[in-house]
Amino acid sequence: MRRKSVAVSVGNVIIGGDAPVRVQSMTNTLTADVNSTVKQIIELANAGSELVRFTVKDEDDAKAVPIIKKCLEEKNCSVPIVGDFHYNGHLLLSKYPECAKALDKYRINPGNVGFGNAHDDNFKQMVDIAIKYGKPVRIGVNAGSLDQSVLKKLMDENKDQKSEELLVEAMVISSLESAKKAESYGLNKNKIVLSAKVSKVPEMISAYQKLAKRSDYALHLGLTEAGLGTKGVVASSAALSVLLQQGIGDTIRVSITPKPGSSRTEEVFVSQQILQVNNIRKFMPMVTSCPGCGRTTSTLFQKIAEEITDYLQQKTPEWKAKGYESVSNMVIAVMGCIVNGPGESKEVNIGLSLPGNGEYLVSPVFIDGKLATKLKGENRIKEFKALIDKYVEDNYS
Numbered sequence: 001m002r003r004k005s006v007a008v009s010v011g012n013v014i015i016g017g018d019a020p021v022r023v024q025s026m027t028n029t030l031t032a033d034v035n036s037t038v039k040q041i042i043e044l045a046n047a048g049s050e051l052v053r054f055t056v057k058d059e060d061d062a063k064a065v066p067i068i069k070k071c072l073e074e075k076n077c078s079v080p081i082v083g084d085f086h087y088n089g090h091l092l093l094s095k096y097p098e099c100a101k102a103l104d105k106y107r108i109n110p111g112n113v114g115f116g117n118a119h120d121d122n123f124k125q126m127v128d129i130a131i132k133y134g135k136p137v138r139i140g141v142n143a144g145s146l147d148q149s150v151l152k153k154l155m156d157e158n159k160d161q162k163s164e165e166l167l168v169e170a171m172v173i174s175s176l177e178s179a180k181k182a183e184s185y186g187l188n189k190n191k192i193v194l195s196a197k198v199s200k201v202p203e204m205i206s207a208y209q210k211l212a213k214r215s216d217y218a219l220h221l222g223l224t225e226a227g228l229g230t231k232g233v234v235a236s237s238a239a240l241s242v243l244l245q246q247g248i249g250d251t252i253r254v255s256i257t258p259k260p261g262s263s264r265t266e267e268v269f270v271s272q273q274i275l276q277v278n279n280i281r282k283f284m285p286m287v288t289s290c291p292g293c294g295r296t297t298s299t300l301f302q303k304i305a306e307e308i309t310d311y312l313q314q315k316t317p318e319w320k321a322k323g324y325e326s327v328s329n330m331v332i333a334v335m336g337c338i339v340n341g342p343g344e345s346k347e348v349n350i351g352l353s354l355p356g357n358g359e360y361l362v363s364p365v366f367i368d369g370k371l372a373t374k375l376k377g378e379n380r381i382k383e384f385k386a387l388i389d390k391y392v393e394d395n396y397s
Helices: 036-049 057-074 090-095 097-102 119-135 148-157 163-184 201-214 229-245 264-276 301-319 326-329 340-347 380-396
Strands: 006-012 013-015 022-026 053-055 083-084 105-106 137-142 192-197 218-221 284-289 331-335 349-354 365-368 370-375
Touching: 022 264, 036 053, 036 057, 036 264, 036 301, 053 229, 057 083, 057 090, 083 090, 083 119, 083 264, 090 097, 090 105, 090 119, 097 119, 105 119, 119 137, 119 163, 137 163, 148 163, 163 192, 163 201, 192 201, 218 229, 284 301, 301 326, 301 331, 301 380, 326 380, 331 340, 340 349, 340 365, 349 380, 365 380, 370 380
Parallel strands: 022 053, 053 083, 083 105, 105 137, 137 192, 192 218, 284 331, 331 349
Antiparallel strands: 006 013, 349 365, 365 370
8 A cells, every 4th residue: 555645736747646756856967057957857857757856056057057958958858856965955045046946855954954053044044045936845864964953862761771762763854844944934845855765775664664654745765876787777676676565665765876888777677677676666677587507508588688678668658658558567588498497488478488408499489378489599589579569569559
């Protein structure tokens, strides 16, 4: 059962309520470099990111925001853009009203919006601007920049409790108290999104479970820093899947450290795959393939599995442009021997079972559970792609 949260409109996208769990990403360009930032936002949007966030750290960034918005509109890119503010957001939003108007959402970190008496004044200043221009706000608490006064008070009152538990509780308290404060200043609940991010999976899960239990605000899920490569993918999958299976979460972001020169879109594809394998949303046809073992022949089935996956990623936008939206439900199998190959191939829409070592060198193809044909030779991949194309036309057009 999906947790019931208050719906929030961010530009042309609704998050929370009955809306699907949304995919969000963030640029890593210099925001003031308008051309690079616009290019990356469009890449992320084309990859499937439904909201894109970027940092607004100084005056040059703030001046660039309305130009970025105009460039996106000229290129027919309507993805909502989110401004990420730390330390000086109240100053930038006040001094540059065109920046405040152009953004579709503001991200405020209550841990570094100010200290002492200035904290509430600065926070209120940002909230007042959001109210003035009708913008939603994400109140994003991070373990690494948590308001230390909240944590110290908890630690003084609970000396016997574990520090990890107190950190989680402090993040939750900071989030909820900040949200209530924003409401007291006049910001409606349907303009508030909460997040409580930390890098450790168990603490992240605990924080969001507490937030979900104690409020009905829309929640943005993510680890603060998931890490590089496999570690980043595994950590994000582990954390997000637990919460999503419990019905918690309205937007997600996978914060993978990209390898030098790699595309920023990787975090979008991982987010989509997490939602898809949890059977929450469908984005493209899925490929089931075996890992290979001593029974499988060289790397033939690996090559075919990779090529078919790439082919589906390439073709899905074309199919959807034709109106074949339900093609995302299609499942394809590429199996490497007769042990599980035929059985798995019969369970999907269309499956290819490759011969293993010592097996008869033909590849039976099963369509909707029935043997349709047998392929062999160098044209096997080309012929299998043709069968996929025909299946799509016959079943999803």
